[in-house]
Amino acid sequence: MSDATDDESTLRHAVVLDHLPHGLPGDDRPQYETPSAAYAIGERDFYLYELLFEDEADVSIGDRIVVSPAEERRSIQQLRTVEYEDLSSGATSELDYVVEEIVEANESRFVDFYNDAQPITLRLHQLNLLPGIGKKLRNTILDERKRKPFESFEEVEERVSGLHDPKGVIVERIIEELREDDLKYRRFVGSGD
Structure with a gap:
């Protein structure tokens, strides 16, 4: 992959x-x-x-x-x-592993999400769709990417204090978008980016 x-x-x-x-x-x-x-x-x-x-x-x-x-x-x-x-049941048990492999194999595409995510509304930002990312982490990510775009998950983790698994957070959001059919906002499932 x-x-x-x-x-x-x-x-x-x-x-x-x-x-x-x-x-x-x-x-x-x-x-x-x-x-x-x-x-x-x-x-x-x-x-x-x-x-x-x-x-x-x-x-x-x-x-x-x-x-x-x-x-x-x-x-x-x-x-x-x-x-x-x-x-x-076999497919659901493999899903997390395969999504993680896809995200790993296409790291630059998903790191670019941290670089390119935009506001959805005045109060909600695409970064806030990621599990565990509130106002403080979002603002740290926005400040850091203004200085210099992120080039890897490792760099995101190093530069954004408090974000310990940037790849895992993306994987978790993708799985959430797959499982929950009534989510208001989707960023990864169906986007084809």
Whole structure:
């Protein structure tokens, strides 16, 4: 899982959270007729996907697969977006780890959130959407980024006293956006940044 290269800039990838070789639960067809299935999460937009595969598909948990554009997909019969509640228990147990890996692999994109976050309203800032970031930490982040943009999570942690896990805070917010369908503000899920 790494940032897209120039050749892959138009491709959208997802990471497999769970593979169901005998198909989806509740599929009443005989086992030999059910396609293997998987749940996956998009690397850019964090959409959750349910995938059905062609017979010859070789898929494992953690695999990085192309989900868009459709003509670039390999062995995928059907793809649809799903909600957190639709995931298998195996997929939900992998979710935190995979989101953390995506954030780590795309560190500059998420560090830029600390550099670029803007006010939402007069009283609410995008930085305040992150768990544990109140007025004091927000103002420290804003002051520090005026001096010089952050270049890594480590630098955010060093320069912002009181923010001990800037990567973990982003991961926690992404998971919250995935689980809670009634959040008023979303910054990561569905954004495709």
